[in-house]
Amino acid sequence: MTIDMSQFLETFYEESFEGLEIMETELLALDVGEADSETINTIFRAAHSIKGGSGTFGLNAVADFTHVMETLLDEMRDGKRQVTEEAVNLLLTTVDVLREMLTALRENTELDSERIKVTHDQLEELLDSSSSSSTVQETDNSSKDVPAGAQSWHISFHPHVNLFKTGNDPVRILRELETLGELEVKMDSSALPEFNNLDPEESFLGWELELKGEATREAIDEVFAWVEDECDLTIMAAEAEAEVIHAEAEPEPEPEERSQTEGRSTASTQSRKPKAAAESTSIRVGIDKVDSVINLVGELVITQSMLSTLGESFDMSKVNSLIQGMEQLELNTRQLQEQVMRMRMMPINFAFQRFPRLVHDMSQKMGKNIELKMTGEQTELDKTVMEKIGDPLVHLVRNSLDHGIESPEKRKEAGKPETATLRLNAYHQGGNIVIEVIDDGAGLNEEKIFAKAVEQGLVPADIQLEPARIHELILLPGFSTADEVTDVSGRGVGMDVVVRNIRSLGGSLEVWSKPGHGSKFTIRLPLTLAILDGQTVSVGEEDYIIPLISIIESIQLTSDMLNIVVGKGETFKLRNEHLPIIRLHNVFGGSPNTTDLIEGLLVVVESDGRKIGLFVDELKGQQQVVIKSLEVNYKRIEGISGATILGDGSVALIVDIPGLISLSNQVTATGRLKKSA
Amino acid sequence: MAKILAVDDSASMRQMVSFTLKGAGYEVVEAVDGVDALAKAKGVKLDLVISDVNMPNMDGITLIKELRAIPAFKFIPMLMLTTESTGEKKQEGKAAGATGWIVKPFNPEQLLATVKKVLG
Missing domain, CATH: 3.30.70 (Alpha-Beta Plaits)
Structure with missing residues (x-):
């Protein structure tokens, strides 16, 4: 019986990469000097599994390499070896090398044998250096020869x-x-x-x-x-x-032992079957999620059969049953949709888990003491959103570490603890996931930002801006305060890229800062990109969808609320605030039923902490809509985030509220009315 | 046909063991660690247990000890999958009541040969 072992390889790679993540996380959690034995055991177990699997599935180079690592960990586990910073750093490098090896094997590319050898030798050296005697035993079988x-x-x-x-x-x-x-x-x-x-x-x-x-x-x-x-x-x-x-x-x-010695000689020359590079296109879904979907499909089938029985001999006396059946169908569909969406949801931990390492490495490099605290790692969000939020998050964290957090000396002078704290928080709020990057560093340097912005021609020099507006300047394209390009950040790829990435996910970024106390970046993202709760509004013949989460209220204006400033556009007073008005028909065209602000309706929407009023003819229903990309099917349009198909088959455009608000900002900031129709 | 409980926290090893045994006509129950295995073993008639040693929650040696304490498992063969290069783990496993071991890395043929040997 021959069994093709390559069929298990993909699973092996997946669990090995997970094992490496675990090793990395636990290594970073290790307290040098007094290591927790359970932590070491967890690291050992991960290394052990990779070794066992790689040997079994014929990846001898990996097995050989992991063996040395395992020996080191084994000694730590048995208390024969101190957990030193040197050892931890070497083990972290080993994790990196292993990850590279596995990636190379999976994608069938060249192994970096030089780096593998160097790390391997370093491990051996460390093993030899101590009093410990437990190295690889060479087994001598000759005495047993027949x-x-x-x-x-x-x-x-x-x-x-x-x-x-x-x-x-x-x-x-x-x-x-x-x-x-x-x-x-x-x-x-x-x-x-x-x-x-x-x-x-x-x-x-x-x-x-x-x-x-x-x-x-x-x-x-x-x-x-x-x-x-x-x-x-x-x-x-x-x-x-x-x-x-x-x-x-x-x-x-x-x-x-014997098979490993053999493996050693063949490791470098082992032939691999060519295999297409496997992208991470699979997701792991908890069995409970799958079960609940199956359960709901069952419900759906029951409802469907009930309706079809009803349809076989329908007359108006049964109309109530029909309505009931339809309601049931709606309920089933909605539940099914929710459950299916849940399948795509993963804990944000997948995006967070790289940060302990990043912070560890960078703080060493920069000579800063930084403690990373993370909360809400189990908060779930859509896999696609997760994949795209990784890079912006890294950028924000790097910025905080490099620009925000001061050196221990400066912190001491300022009367702050020498160890800085960087927080990553995640939590759900409404239909959004909120991710915060908070540091207790120096905060944004408002004078410097303003001066730079003037220098770079982003704002006029004579303008007076509130601190909050100054903070937002760093989000503008082309802005950078870095005096020199450092290794860590400030290469010229600015915050505008971060903002653009977050916007493309339908999210927003908020900046808060207080000089001497630190800064806080808040990312708000929709939980999923596929579906949204929308309010349908109409302007003349056209229907538009406004995302329900951005709507604060809808009001009918009275003339005493209106305030029309010549050259500055129209505003209205809502309680104590003066808010700009945007007429949807001015932005998107079309002929409205009325152009009189008193006659139509004003939908007050908010994004990034700013509010505007959208002038529309009337409100229609609220419903969940499936988002279709306009870019893919047509082209990108300013102020529109996508399109959807309504129940009657017509197409409605989905209004991009953050986009519209920044449009209105340009209007109020420059005084020029910019129409993009 | 003989029913085998295969315990390993590594999904790829579990797949390999299970696939091999099923291919040879055995019935296989899979478990991800000692706790899971113990839960799945209760009230089931098994002919053989094959367990990894290093596992979270409950390791293979504790599992074997716990299983041996159940009357129905008193004489059931239990094999450890071990990579430990020292004899220590083997002795520990034997002391806990393990019948024998299969040393990793092993190939499907070796696994089947050992299983056949034990089940007769």
């Missing part, structure tokens, strides 16, 4: 009374010996007690055996390997000198 020409073996086999207690069976052993040659069996029942005293669960029989043929000593040892501690065993070559062995006399040969 005297050549042995024709037969005499075996005396007397199991101890409790042989059965480990599930072993002398009959199995005898049967196995029989396969090695011609076997003569003499039973010794002298130890058998009186029947009354006999405990059937104990073993009393012994055997004197003659094995004739070509059997090697090793093969015989192998047969008794499992029971050598549970019997009195003598194996003698019948024609040679008696060689007496008792149970614990000799160590077991290590087949594992």
